[in-house]
Each structure stands twice: as structure tokens, then as C-alpha cells.
Amino acid sequence: MIKFNEPYYTGNEIVYMQDSLTRKKLCGDGFYTNKVSEFMEKTFKTKKALMTTSCSMALDMSCILAELKEGDEVILPSYTFVSTANSVVLRGAKCIFADIDKQTLVIDLDDVEKKITNKTKAIIAVHYAGVSCDMDRLMEIGKKYGVIIIEDAAQAVNAKYKGRYLGTIGDMGCYSFHETKNYVCGEGGALLINADNSKLISDAEIVREKGTNRSNFYRGQVDKYTWVKMGSSYLPSDILAAFLLAQFEKMEEINELRGAVFNRYFDRTEKLEKLGLVRRPFIPEYNDINYHMFYLITNSNEERNNLLEAFKKEQIVATFHYLPLHTAPMGLEMGYKEGDLPVTEDLSARLIRLPLYADLTEEQIDKIVKVLYDFFGVEMI
Numbered sequence: 088m089i090k091f092n093e094p095y096y097t098g099n100e101i102v103y104m105q106d107s108l109t110r111k112k113l114c115g116d117g118f119y120t121n122k123v124s125e126f127m128e129k130t131f132k133t134k135k136a137l138m139t140t141s142c143s144m145a146l147d148m149s150c151i152l153a154e155l156k157e158g159d160e161v162i163l164p165s166y167t168f169v170s171t172a173n174s175v176v177l178r179g180a181k182c183i184f185a186d187i188d189k190q191t192l193v194i195d196l197d198d199v200e201k202k203i204t205n206k207t208k209a210i211i212a213v214h215y216a217g218v219s220c221d222m223d224r225l226m227e228i229g230k231k232y233g234v235i236i237i238e239d240a241a242q243a244v245n246a247k248y249k250g251r252y253l254g255t256i257g258d259m260g261c262y263s264f265h266e267t268k269n270y271v272c273g274e275g276g277a278l279l280i281n282a283d284n285s286k287l288i289s290d291a292e293i294v295r296e297k298g299t300n301r302s303n304f305y306r307g308q309v310d311k312y313t314w315v316k317m318g319s320s321y322l323p324s325d326i327l328a329a330f331l332l333a334q335f336e337k338m339e340e341i342n343e344l345r346g347a348v349f350n351r352y353f354d355r356t357e358k359l360e361k362l363g364l365v366r367r368p369f370i371p372e373y374n375d376i377n378y379h380m381f382y383l384i385t386n387s388n389e390e391r392n393n394l395l396e397a398f399k400k401e402q403i404v405a406t407f408h409y410l411p412l413h414t415a416p417m418g419l420e421m422g423y424k425e426g427d428l429p430v431t432e433d434l435s436a437r438l439i440r441l442p443l444y445a446d447l448t449e450e451q452i453d454k455i456v457k458v459l460y461d462f463f464g465v466e467m468i
């Protein structure tokens with residue numbers, strides 16, 4: 088049996104977690120939370136990195152901070168994880184789903200521009216598989232129309248656009264450290280504040296601390312703390328931050344291991360692509376990816392589904408990805424229907440994801456690739 092995903096341990100997770108216990112401060116914003124925030128601010132170069140309990144919660148925070156309200160519109164891809172849309176819906180704002188680009192599978196900026204109205208308050212770009220849209224153009228669109236840019240960089244930690252880390256380019260960026268992502272702590276995330284806006288930073292601290300100015304109090308900037316804004320509790324326990332620090336310290340090692348898996352898949356499936364049987368991931372020149380996932384696009388939905396079956400028979404876990412949100416029950420309720428986003432619908436029906444994690448061996452990869460060659464009746468290279 089080959090699993091789809093498996094967390095990688097560097098060995099120091101348990102050491103740091105043990106140490107966090109001896110410090111007798113298990114709640115949020117302790118020693119290790121400060122360490123990982125500092126790591127993110129220094130390494131990724133952002134003004135403020137705030138640990139959250141998940142990327143979903145970072146997205147929720149970003150939508151509170153964008154001051155979304157009923158009647159506001161937010162443009163986002165339909166080809167994404169549910170959390171991107173939930174954060175908008177929870178504020179009572181409207182999801183305006185945009186189509187994706189055929190080649191990159193990320194939000195189509197021509198479609199975005201078509202969908203901008205005077206009600207558009209924000210655009211959420213999702214960096215699928217560590218690939219981004221043209222961020223320069225997206226930021227220009229944001230400026231031109233006075234729209235807030237939020238990056239759902241859940242899958243893009245340590246991936247870059249023109250040398251800059253994804254998640255640090257939009258006004259706000261959201262990271263995930265969920266077990267299935269590249270750098271993990273079980274459940275966790277971060278909100279990055281990139282805009283040159285000190286009010287946004289202090290508001291983010293307040294929203295994250297139950298709507299209180301407790302962060303100012305801890306820094307000695309006020310002598311009491313109190314309820315100053317709408318907020319909730321988005322701080323993870325310091326024990327989880329301790330786990331994450333061990334992962335961050337080995338960020339490049341993990342990236343190399345994942346990269347070796349990705350590249351082996353990429354090389355070994357070249358022949359299939361040349362024969363027109365599958366399409367491999369397209370990586371724009373402006374991106375350095377983080378090897379978050381490896382997918383293939385088949386020529387038909389039927390072929391994709393049969394391929395999923397073929398893997399299942401070999402006890403290899405391969406999966407489809409994202410049932411489009413606009414044709415999900417919630418999307419239909421919003422008034423969307425099949426046919427509204429043709430590229431999204433077409434590609435999601437033909438995409439298959441293969442197992443990818445740091446510990447996947449060459450032997451396992453070759454076994455997976457052989458299933459592909461056998462399926463298509465092609466002799467393996």
C-alpha cells in the first residue's frame with residue numbers, strides 16, 4: 088500500500104515540544120510562537136507574521152480585516168478548497184467565482200477584470216500547487232480598482248514569484264501548516280500582513296486576541312487591556328509552534344526531498360506527455376515552486392476515473408482534486424450552474440494527483456509510474 092501523504096519528521100519536533108512543556112507556558116504567543124513568527128518575518132520578508140490555528144482561520148481573519156460586509160463582492164477561483172469561500176460567506180459577502188487559466192490552473196486575470204464591479208472589495212488568489220498568477224498584474228488590478236488583494240498561499244509556503252515569497256506580495260497572505268502541506272504541525276497556519284499599514288497590523292493583533300488590545304498590554308504600551316474590536320481566538324498552543332520550528336529549521340532539506348520526488352515523476356512521465364496521453368504540470372518561468380503536489384491531466388473524465396481505479400487496484404492512493412465550488416450544493420444555492428466556468432469544470436474532471444511526500448522512495452515512485460504506463464499500454468522508458 089502506498090499512502091497519498093505522510094508527514095515528515097526532522098527529529099527535533101519532540102525535543103522542542105518537550106522543551107515547551109518545561110517552560111510551563113502552553114498557551115499561544117509563548118517562546119516558540121515568537122520564534123516561528125520571527126523566522127517567517129525574516130525568511131519570507133513580511134512586516135508581520137501571526138501564527139493561527141489553521142489557514143482557514145487566517146483566511147477568516149483576513150476577511151474580517153478587509154471589513155467585508157453584506158453586499159460586498161469578493162472575486163476568487165471556484166477551483167479551490169472550501170475555506171477560501173467560507174471566509175467570504177461568513178462575513179455575509181458574496182463569492183464571485185472566476186475561472187482558472189488553462190495552463191497554470193490558477194485564477195484567470197482576464198476573467199477577474201471582467202467580473203470587477205463597484206461592489207468588489209477584495210480578490211483572493213489561490214496559489215495552486217505553489218504556482219501563482221501574474222502577481223504584478225494582480226497587484227496593479229488591486230491598485231487600479233482600490234481592491235484588497237489576499238493570497239491563499241496554503242500550498243505555497245517557500246514557493247516564489249520573481250524571487251519573492253508567495254504569501255508576502257498581496258495586502259495579506261495566508262499559510263497552512265496542516266499535516267498534508269509542506270511544513271506542518273498537525274493543524275496550524277499563519278496570517279502575513281504585507282501592506283505598509285501599521286493600523287492593519289495592530290488591527291490583526293486585536294482580531295486575533297479576541298478583539299482585545301492584549302498584545303499592546305504585553306508590550307507595555309497600555310496599562311490595561313480591553314475589548315476594542317470584533318475578534319475571536321486564533322492563537323495556537325505554543326506546543327504546536329515548537330513542532331513547527333523544527334520543520335522550519337529543515338525547510339531546505341524538506342524542499343529538496345520533495346523536489347526529488349517531483350522531478351522523478353516529471354521526468355518519468357515525459358514520454359506519456361509526448362505521446363499526447365497526459366499533460367504534466369506547467370510551471371511559469373516567474374515561479375520557483377515548492378513541490379507541493381504532482382498532478383497529471385488526462386484526456387477525458389472517463390480516463391481519469393479509470394486511472395483512479397487502476398491505482399486503487401494496486402493499493403496506491405491517488406486522488407481527484409477540487410470539485411468546483413460553484414457546482415457544489417452551496418454554489419448552486421448561490422445561483423451558479425454547470426457551464427458557468429468551463430475551464431474549471433473541464434480540468435477538475437480530468438486531473439489526478441499522485442502521492443507526494445518527502446519520504447516517498449524511488450522504488451515507490453517507479454511502481455506508481457509503472458501503473459501509468461501499464462494503463463496506457465506503453466512500454467516504460
Ligand SMILES: *Cc1c(COP(=O)(O)O)cnc(C)c1O
Nearest residue numbers: 141142143168170241263265276
Ligand atoms: C489546505 C488548504 C486550505 C486550508 O488549510 P487549513 O490549514 O487546513 O485550514 C486553504 N486553502 C487551500 C488552497 C488549501 O490547500
